[in-house]
Each structure stands twice: as C-alpha cells, then as structure tokens.
Amino acid sequence: TVGCVALDSYGNLAAGTSTGGMTNKKYGRVGDSPIIGAGNYANKQVAVSCTGWGEFYIRTVAAYDVAAQLSYSSAISTEAAAKAVIEKIGALGGDGGMIVLDHNGQVAMPFNTEGMYRGTITKEGKIDVRIYKD
Amino acid sequence: QMKQPTYVLAIHGGAGTILKKNMSDALEQAYRVVLEQSLHEGYQVLKGGGTSVDAVAAAIRVMEDSPLFNAGKGAVFNHKGENELDASIMDGKTLLAGAVAGVQTIRNPIMAAKAVMEQSEHVMMVGRGAEEFAATKGVEIVDPSYFWTQPRWDALQRILKRDAEKTELDHGAPQTQLAKPNDEKFG
Numbered sequence: 001t002v003g004c005v006a007l008d009s010y011g012n013l014a015a016g017t018s019t020g021g022m023t024n025k026k027y028g029r030v031g032d033s034p035i036i037g038a039g040n041y042a043n044k045q046v047a048v049s050c051t052g053w054g055e056f057y058i059r060t061v062a063a064y065d066v067a068a069q070l071s072y073s074s075a076i077s078t079e080a081a082a083k084a085v086i087e088k089i090g091a092l093g094g095d096g097g098m099i100v101l102d103h104n105g106q107v108a109m110p111f112n113t114e115g116m117y118r119g120t121i122t123k124e125g126k127i128d129v130r131i132y133k134d
Numbered sequence: 135q136m137k138q139p140t141y142v143l144a145i146h147g148g149a150g151t152i153l154k155k156n157m158s159d160a161l162e163q164a165y166r167v168v169l170e171q172s173l174h175e176g177y178q179v180l181k182g183g184g185t186s187v188d189a190v191a192a193a194i195r196v197m198e199d200s201p202l203f204n205a206g207k208g209a210v211f212n213h214k215g216e217n218e219l220d221a222s223i224m225d226g227k228t229l230l231a232g233a234v235a236g237v238q239t240i241r242n243p244i245m246a247a248k249a250v251m252e253q254s255e256h257v258m259m260v261g262r263g264a265e266e267f268a269a270t271k272g273v274e275i276v277d278p279s280y281f282w283t284q285p286r287w288d289a290l291q292r293i294l295k296r297d298a299e300k301t302e303l304d305h306g307a308p309q310t311q312l313a314k315p316n317d318e319k320f321g
Binding site for chain 1: 139140141142143144145146147148149150151152153154157162165166169170172173174176177180181183184185186187189190191193194197198203204205206208209210211212213217218219220221222223224225226227229231233234235236242243244247257258260281286289290293294298300301302303304
C-alpha cells in the first residue's frame with residue numbers, strides 16, 4: 001500500500017491511498033484503502049493515509065478516528081491521536097501504520113511493524129526518507 | 135523544546151516485516167530513490183501553486199508506477215493469480231471523496247479515484263463499472279499483464295505451496311528478502 005497526505009499553499013489538506021491488497025486474497029476481498037474513514041480521510045484540520053492489515057483499520061475506522069479525536073479535544077496533539085489509533089489496532093491484534101499531516105504542517109507517522117517506507121518534505125523542500133524503526 | 139519544521143507533504147510505501155538485515159544496499163537505495171522522487175513530484179505541484187489534491191495524486195502515481203510497492207505496477211496477486219487494485223482520495227477542503235475497488239485495468243487507480251471524486255456524484259465504484267467510468271474520463275487503461283511482476287508472482291507461489299488458505303500483507307516476507315531462508319519451520 002502507498003499513500004500521501006499534503007498541505008497546499010491555500011491551507012487545504014488532502015489524503016490519498018492506493019493498494020494491491022493482500023497476496024492470495026479471495027472472493028473479492030477489499031481492505032481499508034478504498035474505504036473513506038478507514039484507510040483514508042481528510043478534513044480542514046487533518047489528513048490521514050493508512051497502511052497495514054486492512055480489516056483492523058476498517059473495524060476501528062482508523063483514519064476518521066484520528067480526525068475525530070482532534071475535533072473533539074483541542075488538548076490532544078496530532079501525534080498522540082495517531083499513536084492512540086495504532087495502539088488500538090495493535091491491541092486488537094492488527095498491525096501497520098499511518099501518516100498524518102495537520103493544518104499547521106505537523107506530521108506524525110506511527111507504526112507497530114518492524115518498518116514502514118515513509119518520507120516527508122518541508123515547506124523549504126527538505127526531504128527526509130526513512131524505512132526502519134529509528 | 136525544538137519546534138518541528140512545517141511539513142507540506144508526507145508519504146508512505148507500506149509497512150511490514152522490513153528489516154535492515156534482509157535488505158541489500160542496492161535494494162534499499164532503489165526504495166529511497168522512488169520515495170524521494172514521489173516526494174519531489176508532489177512538492178513540485180505544491181511549489182507551483184497546485185492543490186493538495188493534485189499533489190497527492192502526483193506523489194502516489196510515482197509509487198504506483200514503481201514495481202517496488204504494492205500498488206499499481208507492483209501490486210500483489212490474488213488467489214486466482216490476478217491483480218486487483220483499490221484506491222481512494224479525499225479533499226479536506228470540501229470533504230469530497232472518491233474511491234475505486236477491485237479494478238484490474240487502470241494503470242493508476244489513484245487517478246480513477248480522483249475522477250470519481252471530481253467527475254461523478256458518487257464516492258465509490260467497483261470492478262468493471264469503475265474501469266468503464268475511468269475510461270470515459272480519460273484515465274489510462276492497460277492490459278492486466280502490465281501489473282505482472284516476478285517477485286509478486288513468486289510470493290503467491292510460495293504461499294500457495296505452503297498454505298493455500300493463507301493471505302500475506304504487503305511486506306510480510308516478500309521481495310525485501312535477499313534470499314529465501316533455508317529453514318521455514320517456525321515455532
């Protein structure tokens with residue numbers, strides 16, 4: 001699965017997710033990637049794209065959960081909201097990660113697997129690419 | 135506390151059993167090149183005054199066109215030995231969204247999802263109908279064989295040999311490994 005979240009110069013956010021699903025899937029199985037709110041979500045406050053074991057992201061409505069936490073409480077940070085969702089997925093037995101970008105340009109990229117291909121670019125064009133756990 | 139820089143774009147290329155010990159320097163470098171290219175393409179859109187929606191689509195297209203990632207060209211195989219692709223996109227400004235699922239002939243599913251969002255009154259289309267809609271909107275259609283890659287085919291054969299009922303996530307064991315372990319008995 002691949003994904004992207006972006007913040008444009010007008011202050012607007014967007015999120016996208018694309019996938020080939022799971023190897024050896026049957027019966028037209030569909031994961032979270034094409035499901036708005038599960039594997040992908042964006043509003044005026046935050047944009048989220050997920051990757052991992054799709055069934056868990058669907059059942060936890062993972063991407064929307066991050067947005068909901070931020071809209072319900074101004075006390076919670078984007079990073080804390082994202083981490084809480086990944087922890088919830090982990091507690092249920094699922095794994096994977098997500099990328100989150102808020103309207104202030106703050107980013108969070110939590111995951112509970114050995115690695116996640118990920119990268120960021122700042123307003124000034126500084127690129128940072130990471131693969132493994134730090 | 136140091137202030138975090140202002141980010142304008144972030145990407146992921148999947149999560150899973152991705153370990154340094156299983157990765158050659160050349161393969162790691164190949165991943166880094168595509169990830170950087172994806173960031174660069176998205177950034178260029180933003181830098182030119184483009185929208186976040188267009189930036190997202192541009193960044194994802196790069197990864198869909200790479201055989202390294204489980205999307206587009208590098209998609210995994212289903213039980214029948216076919217590729218079935220899904221994608222979605224959402225515009226935070228308008229809360230409009232578009233998605234496609236189970237498509238087999240759309241080169242860049244993210245562009246089909248974008249077309250659904252921008253050029254239809256619907257949010258999700260699946261299978262043949264989604265492909266037909268994408269074609270009418272000028273989204274590139276390819277033969278299903280375009281998505282075939284050796285590592286993903288080998289991954290399917292490995293699973294079928296071991297347990298035909300088992301499924302495997304993106305980076306559960308596959309092409310990031312240098313070589314197949316000699317001993318696959320665990321536990």
